[in-house]
Amino acid sequence: MQRIKVIVFKEWRESLRNKMILLGAIFLPLIMVGAALVMVYQGRAIKVPGAQVVLFNTALMYFLIMPAIIPLAIAAYSIIGEKEQASMEPLLATPISDRELFLGKALASVIPAIGLTWASFGLFLGVCIPLVGGIPPHVLNAPWIAAIFGISPLLSLFSVGVTLLVSSRATDARAAYQFSSFGILPALIPLIIYTSKKTLVNLWLVGVEGVLLIVASVIVLYFAIKVFSREQILTRWK
């Protein structure tokens, strides 16, 4: 556990000195909060109930895209950065286990993604009512709250698994980022159902999305852990 913590803090320390990651982590959530506020503002101006719900749901969907997008850059750099600096081998020469290393790298990306998503959601709620009048409680219902707090960690986990897998085969952080963005699209498709619904999001939808994500995450993480062995890293990784 101690070694996982050491890896996580090292990754964060490096990320804080990486402008691409830092700016992404600051501005991406702010832009999405802004976009969500605009949606709510427009939604409140529309008098057609179905269309209004679609806009409110779309606004809230940003808080499910965020946990999938934010960890991409951190996870991609955490592997590509090691490759670029040729620092992986000295790291592998330490007593850390393959699993500890994988978990450290994964958590270093997942934790900030979840933290920033929830903080952004808090910010959104805090400014939504005074600025644009808020979302009616029958739209921002318990299933939505469950999705934001329950589904977002799963989305982050899936996204990190995909990125770590892609990064093991890539040599450039931007390429890894772009390919990973395509890789996570299947997980985001069910969210479109949320936005297209003129009715309210219900627990059944959230449950199905949750189960699908758990299955997808398990599959992706299984392969990611497999490629994360010393033998593979030193002999197969590009």
Added chain:
Amino acid sequence: MDQVNQEQCSVIQTEHLTRNFGAIAAVNDLDLEVNKGEVFGFLGPNGAGKTTTVRMLSGLIAPTSGRATIVGLEIGRDNRAIRERVGVLTETPGLYKRLSVVDNLLFFAKLYAVRYPERQTEQYLRLFELWDRRDDLAGTLSKGMRQKLAIARALIHEPQVLFLDEPTVGLDPEAALMVRKLIETLRTKERTIFLCTHNLDEADRLCDRVALFKGRLLAVGEPRELKERLYGRRTVIHLAEVYAGLEDAIKLPFIKKVERMDNTLVISLSDPEKENPLLVNRLVELGAEIQFVNELRVSLEDLYLDLMEENDATD
């Protein structure tokens, strides 16, 4: 030394160690023994399999066949314990350029679960004269300083065995000298050092024993012993002029071989300390005027190149 003591002294032992990558045998049937406190040179050209050997011996990759023990621990079975006891300096320093000097070292001290990581980090930064640069980013250091930091990283957990993969490659002469001095210092601290290099002069100066390797072991021994084993000992005698037929006239029983190049004789002997005075007397008796008598010194480079050439011819 009896067998028990020999085994106690032996820190690295390999038996038929082999590693294949597909159809290519990177390391083939390696039998090696490295003793405690020894600086052992592992010499070979690029692509000879030196790094693969180090990776196997430091518990990073598995051998295809054969076995090896490091400080009594078996590779494959005790990899984690091996990694706790060995330090590895990879060919490139592999530092985290966005982290400070102190953070780089502290990170590894914590991964190795060093008891007092901050204290140990400070001690090594001071030892390697990097303390004043502790807050600078590693990416801003000179090549020599990066290498020093990488060596400090390999030593931070006080390993029993240190693997150094090309520690002076790419360094300017001053930085290379500094690294060599560091290795000399480590030798005095009874650390076993496994030095991979193709810098033969460095190996000749630093190593107690060397192994010449190119996919398989070509020779192993003390540099001097190896040279003698392959070339014997030779005395070079410079004469004042060319004496026709002199080499045939010497006729001393201990002489193994005489070669003549103009007014220079190269004579192979088994015990030059005893045989040189007799040889000189004989030449004077034959009327030769001697200008200089020297021992012909073969460099490790000559030995290396000859062995590599022989190996290529065999292949």
